[in-house]
Amino acid sequence: MTIIxxxxxxxxxxxxxxxxxFLGLSPATCLLVFFFALPMGMMIGMSFHNPSSQGxxxxxxxxxxxxxxxxxxFWRTTLMSSLVAISATLLAYPVAYYLAxxxxxxxxxxxxxxxxxxxxxxxxxxxxxxxILEDRGFINDVLLHAGLISSPLPLSKNLxxxxxGLTHVVLPFAIxxxxxxxxxxxDNLERAAQILGAPRHAVVWHILLPLSVPGLISSxxxxxxxxxxxYATPALLGGASFxxxxxxxxxxxxxxxxxxxxxxxxxxxxxxxxxxxxAGVRFEAGCRQKYQSVAGGMK
Amino acid sequence: xxxxxxxxxxxxxxxxxxxxxxxxETLVVNSYGGPxxxxxxxxxxxxxxxxxxxxxxxxxxxxxxxxxxxxKATGGRPGFDVVVxxxxxxLQGCKDGVLEKLDANSxxxxxxxxxxxxxxxxxxxxxxxxxxxxxxxxTDKLATPPVSWSALASSDxxxxxxxxxxxxxxxxxLVEMFxxxxxxxxxxxxxxxxxxxxxxxxxxxxxxxSSAILESYIKDGTVWAMPFWSGRAQLLVDSGLxxxxxxxxxxxxxxxxxxxxxIGAEHKDAARKFIxxxxxxxxxxxxxxxxxxxxxRTDIDVPxxxxxxxxxxxxxxxxxxLPNLTTVAERLxxxxxxxxxxxxxHAN
Numbered sequence: 262m263t264i265i266x267x268x269x270x271x272x273x274x275x276x277x278x279x280x281x282x283f284l285g286l287s288p289a290t291c292l293l294v295f296f297f298a299l300p301m302g303m304m305i306g307m308s309f310h311n312p313s314s315q316g317x318x319x320x321x322x323x324x325x326x327x328x329x330x331x332x333x334x335f336w337r338t339t340l341m342s343s344l345v346a347i348s349a350t351l352l353a354y355p356v357a358y359y360l361a362x363x364x365x366x367x368x369x370x371x372x373x374x375x376x377x378x379x380x381x382x383x384x385x386x387x388x389x390x391x392x393i394l395e396d397r398g399f400i401n402d403v404l405l406h407a408g409l410i411s412s413p414l415p416l417s418k419n420l421x422x423x424x425x426g427l428t429h430v431v432l433p434f435a436i437x438x439x440x441x442x443x444x445x446x447x448d449n450l451e452r453a454a455q456i457l458g459a460p461r462h463a464v465v466w467h468i469l470l471p472l473s474v475p476g477l478i479s480s481x482x483x484x485x486x487x488x489x490x491x492y493a494t495p496a497l498l499g500g501a502s503f504x505x506x507x508x509x510x511x512x513x514x515x516x517x518x519x520x521x522x523x524x525x526x527x528x529x530x531x532x533x534x535x536x537x538x539x540a541g542v543r544f545e546a547g548c549r550q551k552y553q554s555v556a557g558g559m560k
Numbered sequence: 561x562x563x564x565x566x567x568x569x570x571x572x573x574x575x576x577x578x579x580x581x582x583x584x585e586t587l588v589v590n591s592y593g594g595p596x597x598x599x600x601x602x603x604x605x606x607x608x609x610x611x612x613x614x615x616x617x618x619x620x621x622x623x624x625x626x627x628x629x630x631x632k633a634t635g636g637r638p639g640f641d642v643v644v645x646x647x648x649x650x651l652q653g654c655k656d657g658v659l660e661k662l663d664a665n666s667x668x669x670x671x672x673x674x675x676x677x678x679x680x681x682x683x684x685x686x687x688x689x690x691x692x693x694x695x696x697x698x699t700d701k702l703a704t705p706p707v708s709w710s711a712l713a714s715s716d717x718x719x720x721x722x723x724x725x726x727x728x729x730x731x732x733x734l735v736e737m738f739x740x741x742x743x744x745x746x747x748x749x750x751x752x753x754x755x756x757x758x759x760x761x762x763x764x765x766x767x768x769x770s771s772a773i774l775e776s777y778i779k780d781g782t783v784w785a786m787p788f789w790s791g792r793a794q795l796l797v798d799s800g801l802x803x804x805x806x807x808x809x810x811x812x813x814x815x816x817x818x819x820x821x822x823i824g825a826e827h828k829d830a831a832r833k834f835i836x837x838x839x840x841x842x843x844x845x846x847x848x849x850x851x852x853x854x855x856x857r858t859d860i861d862v863p864x865x866x867x868x869x870x871x872x873x874x875x876x877x878x879x880x881x882l883p884n885l886t887t888v889a890e891r892l893x894x895x896x897x898x899x900x901x902x903x904x905x906h907a908n
Contacts, residue, residue: 329901330897396765500725500766501768501769501904501907502766502767502907504900512727512896515625515626515629516629516727517892517893517896518652519893
């Protein structure tokens with residue numbers, strides 16, 4: 262084997278001067294400051310506003326924790342997003358593995374099929390699920406005509422419908438996220454294990470899954486945050502009986518014009534996503550540390 | 561080639577120079593889509609544009625509550641000059657200082673409106689139509705037409721009723737009506753109303769916000785009876801569908817619709833002209849005949865069929881229950897929580 266060492270003629274001088282190195286970052290920084298950080302700060306400020314006295318108060322926070330309905334919406338959001346993230350990640354993994362490892366003509370076809378849902382808008386796809394799941398929808402009609410049920414199954418306007426609809430929405434993103442991660446795992450490791458006599462399930466359990474943890478975490482986090490902030494799908498498939506924070510925020514903004522309370526709910530949603538993201542990052546770091554120590558012990 | 565270019569350039573400058581002084585004034589009107597849009601264009605907007613030469617841009621995006629949220633969020637500069645909302649939003653908008661106060665000096669036809677309705681909408685709203693919450697039912701499914709709101713709770717309609725969500729004004733009106741029927745009142749004691757509507761919720765197929773979706777359930781026969789605005793109910797009857805509607809014996813509550821001008825509207829003069837035109841006798845006759853609603857003008861000539869079913873006289877108005885809309889708006893968030901706990905939680 263020939264090894265070619267590429268040497269640089271000297272110290273790189275591309276971003277040598279102080280302020281010039283930040284020049285490339287400034288457009289994105291400005292965008293984030295004016296269209297993310299500033300509105301976010303305003304929203305946090307608004308959550309302490311008391312519309313009656315026009316002063317500062319914790320009234321909206323107190324209402325959030327005591328009225329019962331807001332906390333119910335918070336738990337529903339957490340449960341719904343967790344189920345969507347788990348379902349999407351589990352469904353995405355085999356597809357992502359196939360896409361990462363295969364090279365043939367079928368790979369392009371599977372890739373196109375995996376991303377095809379994104380060609381139709383979220384609202385269109387959600388209405389499609391409504392037609393399939395509602396009381397007089399496709400599934401209930403078939404089951405009723407076949408005589409398998411006597412009254413329609415409750416498939417829509419509940420958690421089940423929202424999880425199905427949102428899993429469909431976030432699945433392509435989970436597939437893309439996992440594909441990139443699995444592509445980064447050296448397939449020689451799998452081959453080596455199999456040559457040494459490891460059965461396929463042992464290869465998956467002891468090599469593939471541990472090395473896929475960063476991809477699994479990022480797929481979970483991406484799916485969780487997309488589901489938690491989704492509005493159209495919970496509004497259409499959950500209806501009045503299954504309200505989550507996103508739909509409750511919309512009601513407070515548009516119908517009750519209580520922006521302070523809406524801001525409290527939005528903050529709660531933001532904190533939920535930050536906590537889950539932090540937990541995911543810590544978990545991934547923990548896993549990495551564990552496998553590094555195992556690998557170190559084997560040396 | 562050079563001559564052609566010269567002629568083209570001179571023509572372009574001439575057109576540009578002439579176009580500026582001849583450009584008509586523009587008015588942006590925000591209202592609803594669907595059948596409403598088709599009727600308002602024909603009955604009001606086209607005749608108005610013909611008479612005044614003002615170009616009207618029709619913006620059908622958003623419900624009345626979304627429009628009001630936009631007005632409030634923009635400090636009265638939402639990008640439209642006239643908006644169709646309800647008396648409740650007119651009162652709130654006036655209180656919040658985001659709607660223009662209207663007077664008979666600049667809009668003479670305001671003086672021709674029923675005083676009771678004008679007072680209901682407050683100084684910022686021009687009442688251009690009145691509907692009422694009716695009981696809509698399928699004539700081919702119910703052996704006898706319902707005469708009372710209690711029909712919605714009867715076992716004959718189990719699984720054949722749909723209710724509005726709380727974001728639809730009909731929800732609180734229904735609670736208020738059932739409250740009146742069960743010993744409560746329109747504003748101060750709604751507990752009996754919530755209890756009664758919870759019983760209906762148990763046998764309903766669920767809740768829907770938009771009138772268009774509510775309408776679709778009765779059209780396809782999924783639902784056999786539901787509360788619905790009288791004007792749209794009449795349009796369904798006229799379409800030949802096997803439906804009819806009644807004003808139940810316990811009475812009902814009106815939906816008072818208003819025309820409003822946001823405080824920062826760009827074309828206020830044109831907006832006032834538009835409102836005055838809409839309130840003219842002939843325009844109101846065209847609107848009542850077209851959209852099948854009632855009017856705040858009691859001097860209009862309307863077909864007997866419309867007169868028999870819509871609100872067109874003081875006597876009709878007096879037969880309706882009219883809650884204090886300011887109090888209703890103040891208590892709405894509390895009632896919304898009660899609706900979630902007492903009604904939605906009991907639904908199937």
